[in-house]
Amino acid sequence: MSSADFLVHGLIKAFELIFSLNPYILSITGVSIKVSGTATILAALTAIPLSFALAFLNFRGKQAVITLINTGMGLPPVFVGLFIFVMLVPAGPLGFADIIFTPSAMILAQYILVTPIITGISLSAIKAVPKSIIETVYTLGGSRKDAIIAALSEARFGIITAILAGLGRALSEVGAILIVGGNIAETGSIGGIGEGLSKTRTLTTAITSETSKGGDFSTPIALGIILITLNLSVNLLANYFQRRD
Amino acid sequence: MVFGEKEVLKDINLQIMRGEIFALVGPSGSGKTTFLRLLNFFERPEKGNLEFNGMETSGIINIRRRMSLLFQTPAIFNKSVFENVAYGLKVRGIDKKTIEKKVSEALDIVGLSGLGNQKARTLSGGEAQRMAFARAIVYDPEILLLDEPTANLDPANVMKIEEIIKRIRKERETTILLATHNIPQVRRIADRVGILINGELIEVNTKNAIFKNPGDNRSEAFLKGEMIY
Numbered sequence: 043m044s045s046a047d048f049l050v051h052g053l054i055k056a057f058e059l060i061f062s063l064n065p066y067i068l069s070i071t072g073v074s075i076k077v078s079g080t081a082t083i084l085a086a087l088t089a090i091p092l093s094f095a096l097a098f099l100n101f102r103g104k105q106a107v108i109t110l111i112n113t114g115m116g117l118p119p120v121f122v123g124l125f126i127f128v129m130l131v132p133a134g135p136l137g138f139a140d141i142i143f144t145p146s147a148m149i150l151a152q153y154i155l156v157t158p159i160i161t162g163i164s165l166s167a168i169k170a171v172p173k174s175i176i177e178t179v180y181t182l183g184g185s186r187k188d189a190i191i192a193a194l195s196e197a198r199f200g201i202i203t204a205i206l207a208g209l210g211r212a213l214s215e216v217g218a219i220l221i222v223g224g225n226i227a228e229t230g231s232i233g234g235i236g237e238g239l240s241k242t243r244t245l246t247t248a249i250t251s252e253t254s255k256g257g258d259f260s261t262p263i264a265l266g267i268i269l270i271t272l273n274l275s276v277n278l279l280a281n282y283f284q285r286r287d
Numbered sequence: 288m289v290f291g292e293k294e295v296l297k298d299i300n301l302q303i304m305r306g307e308i309f310a311l312v313g314p315s316g317s318g319k320t321t322f323l324r325l326l327n328f329f330e331r332p333e334k335g336n337l338e339f340n341g342m343e344t345s346g347i348i349n350i351r352r353r354m355s356l357l358f359q360t361p362a363i364f365n366k367s368v369f370e371n372v373a374y375g376l377k378v379r380g381i382d383k384k385t386i387e388k389k390v391s392e393a394l395d396i397v398g399l400s401g402l403g404n405q406k407a408r409t410l411s412g413g414e415a416q417r418m419a420f421a422r423a424i425v426y427d428p429e430i431l432l433l434d435e436p437t438a439n440l441d442p443a444n445v446m447k448i449e450e451i452i453k454r455i456r457k458e459r460e461t462t463i464l465l466a467t468h469n470i471p472q473v474r475r476i477a478d479r480v481g482i483l484i485n486g487e488l489i490e491v492n493t494k495n496a497i498f499k500n501p502g503d504n505r506s507e508a509f510l511k512g513e514m515i516y
Contacts, residue, residue, distance in 0.1 A: 172362055174360070175362045175364065177329060177358070177362070178358070178361075178362040180351070181327055181351070182422065182426075183348070183352035183375050183426065184374075195364070196365055
């Protein structure tokens with residue numbers, strides 16, 4: 043088989059796997075969306091109020107929090123994975139929670155990775171709201187609460203972009219969830235590929251394990267196509283909101 | 288009023304009468320904007336006090352809600368013209384029907400009827416300033432503070448804004464404090480004039496008196512356009 047045939051054969055089989063709705067592939071995609079989606083929602087619920095507090099309130103240690111967030115935006119995922127792993131193993135301080143190698147541990151790791159990203163980008167969007175907008179709220183008789191609502195409204199597309207950036211990061215992240223999730227699937231094989239249904243196996247972690255098996259690359263190619271399609275969709279959405287801003 | 292080491296406003300003592308158009312004139316950087324911001328509580332004086340209807344001002348939001356400050360360059364909310372104009376009424380908890388009626392009246396006064404549904408940020412400069420005017424008068428403020436409201440406008444829009452100022456004063460008896468360095472505009476619409484130079488209110492008088500017989504050399508030089516600054 044020539045190298046071109048090898049690639050074409052892999053691609054054709056990959057599309058067959060996707061369009062036949064192979065349960066192994068579907069379960070991996072489901073875990074990815076569930077883990078990254080939940081982590082992003084929880085991170086947004088923390089990050090948006092935090093970014094408003096940083097933009098509107100003066101409190102001791104504010105600069106330290108901003109420095110922490112800026113550092114957090116570039117945190118190496120494997121470091122976060124290691125940190126959460128050490129915390130969650132049975133002998134660790136949070137071992138009693140008994141969530142290591144579960145989607146909950148993966149959500150926690152991605153929450154820590156994504157929260158600073160959404161906070162940092164949201165904070166920039168809120169700070170970009172002209173001071174004159176806030177002063178106009180006050181001069182028209184608005185309260186501080188009205189000013190915050192106006193800032194939220196003016197920065198809304200920037201905040202949506204921040205959430206989508208966080209989701210994109212979570213979906214493509216591999217290091218942290220590989221360590222705390224363990225890339226686990228049920229034993230057995232479905233449709234002649236992979237193993238059983240995914241427990242903590244995501245698109246990214248499955249690509250690493252399926253690629254390292256060698257031989258037939260159609261499964262990791264199929265997973266890669268889905269991952270890229272998801273990321274592309276998130277980015278297209280982010281572009282749409284950036285254009286509307 | 289001190290910013291850093293610079294004294295921006297010096298011992299200003301001024302009474303504005305109900306229902307008058309008072310023009311505060313002076314060169315750029317003389318402190319006009321700072322004075323308006325002081326009256327609208329964006330700045331606090333180091334000493335002295337502000338009185339409103341003879342009462343010391345306290346409870347900022349209650350007093351602030353009885354006036355309105357129009358900035359030189361209006362800040363426009365990323366919403367429709369209607370929602371921009373309705374803003375001051377909404378934050379006061381006014382009912383929807385009254386809001387619709389008052390917004391419609393305000394848009395009519397500024398000549399923007401029919402543009403309510405348009406995105407406000409698509410308006411031209413003159414239209415945007417007139418929309419900001421509608422937004423500032425929609426809740427019938429007792430005092431209207433105008434900071435160079437026509438500085439960036441073409442002559443046609445300048446005339447429209449001046450007509451609006453005169454109409455509001457006539458129909459609503461709104462007290463208007465106009466900060467400007469546009470001397471012909473002062474001649475056209477002001478009742479009384481105060482001249483502010485380098486943070487000092489050097490003269491206050493009726494328009495006719497101040498143009499006929501300025502009481503200070505600096506006033507005379509500024510009003511004749513001979514002041515070099």
